[in-house]
Amino acid sequence: MMFAKLFGRSADKKRTTTTFDAQPEPDAKVLAVGDIHGRDDLLARLLDRIAADDPGVPLVFLGDYVDRGEHSAAVLRRVAGLADQWSGPVIALMGNHERMMLDFIDTPEDSAGRWLRNGGLQTLASFSVGCITDQPTPDDARDAADRLRGAMGGDLIAWLGGLPLQHASGNVHFVHAAADPSLPMAAQEPRTLLWGHPAFAATPREDGQFVVHGHTVVDAPAVTAGRVAVDTGAWFTGRLTAARIAPGEIGFMSC
Numbered sequence: 350m351m352f353a354k355l356f357g358r359s360a361d362k363k364r365t366t367t368t369f370d371a372q373p374e375p376d377a378k379v380l381a382v383g384d385i386h387g388r389d390d391l392l393a394r395l396l397d398r399i400a401a402d403d404p405g406v407p408l409v410f411l412g413d414y415v416d417r418g419e420h421s422a423a424v425l426r427r428v429a430g431l432a433d434q435w436s437g438p439v440i441a442l443m444g445n446h447e448r449m450m451l452d453f454i455d456t457p458e459d460s461a462g463r464w465l466r467n468g469g470l471q472t473l474a475s476f477s478v479g480c481i482t483d484q485p486t487p488d489d490a491r492d493a494a495d496r497l498r499g500a501m502g503g504d505l506i507a508w509l510g511g512l513p514l515q516h517a518s519g520n521v522h523f524v525h526a527a528a529d530p531s532l533p534m535a536a537q538e539p540r541t542l543l544w545g546h547p548a549f550a551a552t553p554r555e556d557g558q559f560v561v562h563g564h565t566v567v568d569a570p571a572v573t574a575g576r577v578a579v580d581t582g583a584w585f586t587g588r589l590t591a592a593r594i595a596p597g598e599i600g601f602m603s604c
Contacts, residue, residue: 368553368574369553369554369557369574369575370557371520371557371558371559371575372596372597373519373520373521373559373594373595373596373597373598373599374519374520374521374596374597375518375519375520375521375594375595375596376518376519377407377518378403378406378407378593378594378595378596379406379407379408379409379518379521379593379594379595380399380403380406380407380408380409380591380592380593380594381408381409381410381411381523381561381577381579381591381592381594382395382408382409382410382411382579382589382590382591383411383563383570383579383580383581383583383589383590383591383592384411384412384413384444384563384564384566384580384582384583384584385410385413385414385418385424385428385583385589386413386414386415386416386417386418386421386446386468386583386584387414387415387416387417387418387419387420387421387424387468387471387472387475387584388418388420388424388583388584388587388589389418389420389423389424389427390420391583391587391588391589391604392424392427392428392589393427394589394604395589395591395602395603395604396431398602398604399591399602402602403593404436405435405436405437406437407437407438407439407440407518408431408435408437408438408439408440409440409441409442409516409523409561410428410439410440410441410442411442411444411523411524411525411561411562411563411564411579411580412441412442412443412444412445412446412447412512412525412543412563412564413444413445413446413447413525413563413564413580414428414441414444414446414447415446415447415450415468415472416446416449416450416464416467416468416469416471416472417467417468417471417584417585418468418471418583418584419471419474419475420475421471421472421475421476422472422475422476422500422501423475425501425505425509426505428441429441429505429508429509440513440516440523441512442512442513442514442515442516442523442524442525443509443512443513443514443525443543444525444526444543444563444564445525445526445543445544445564446464446467446468447509447512448543449463449464449467449469450464450469450472450509451506451509451510452464453465453469453490453494453497454494454497454498454506457487457490457491457493457494458487458490458491461485461490461493461494462483462484462485465481465482465483465484465485466483469483470482470483473493473497476496476497476500476501477500478493478496478497478500481493514537514539514542514543515534515537515542517534518594519596520557520558520559521558521559521561521594522534522558522559522560522561523560523561523562524537524542524560524561524562525542525543525562525563525564526541526542526543526544526545526546526562526563526564526565527541527542527544527545527546527549527550527560527562527564527565528541528542528546528549528554528560528562529541529546529548529549530546530548530549530552530553530554530555531548531552533556534558534560544564545564545565549576550565550576553574553575553576554574554575557575558575559575559576559577559594560575560576560577561577561579561592561594562576562577562578562579562580563578563579563580564580565578565580566580566581566582567579567580567581568581569581570590570592570601570603572599577592577594577599579591579592579601581603588603588604589603589604590602590603591603
């Protein structure tokens with residue numbers, strides 16, 4: 350595990366005059382797991398490491414469990430069942446890929462193309478739903494959605510549809526993609542939380558609130574002016590990362 354010391358100021362002084370001087374003060378130590386994208390093998394290894402190092406620590410999953418990797422069904426079932434197995438709290442957030450998947454289930458004739466071109470074909474295959482291309486006819490899309498609903502079952506679909514868009518612990522906020530730095534965390538738009546915001550990467554918040562996020566792949570996890578980036582592209586790099594956040598410190602572990 351490596352730890353990142355917080356210096357409290359934005360490293361990008363040329364792009365903004367706003368500085369960020371806060372320290373993280375979560376209610377308790379917490380681990381946030383970045384985008385998994387169907388890599389159940391990496392998730393299993395990371396959870397084993399967490400259980401060995403921090404048994405019972407609260408876990409927050411930042412979304413994007415499905416698509417692109419080959420084992421989305423296994424990831425969804427593992428994360429959905431973890432609350433009954435982990436001795437601490439488990440919070441799973443919704444990512445934009447879960448949103449696309451749910452849209453496909455609800456309105457396949459309208460939503461199929463976007464989802465299937467962005468990894469949905471691999472997710473369907475993980476549920477043994479085949480015989481469909483990334484440009485299906487409306488009838489083929491509806492048929493695939495029906496088969497997916499049957500393979501998932503009502504409980505898993507209900508769990509997926511009920512995932513929250515953000516979670517907070519003290520002054521540390523967890524989202525999938527981003528937050529608008531000009532708005533309080535309680536006033537964030539769902540689209541921003543799921544898909545991002547143009548000012549997020551360059552503009553530090555002025556309220557001392559940390560934002561832990563995935564969605565944007567980074568070469569290495571980092572803490573920059575209150576933004577904690579943990580998506581290390583597990584599905585193609587083979588590296589799944591979690592942030593370990595405690596009062597006054599933030600560190601990372603990867604498998």
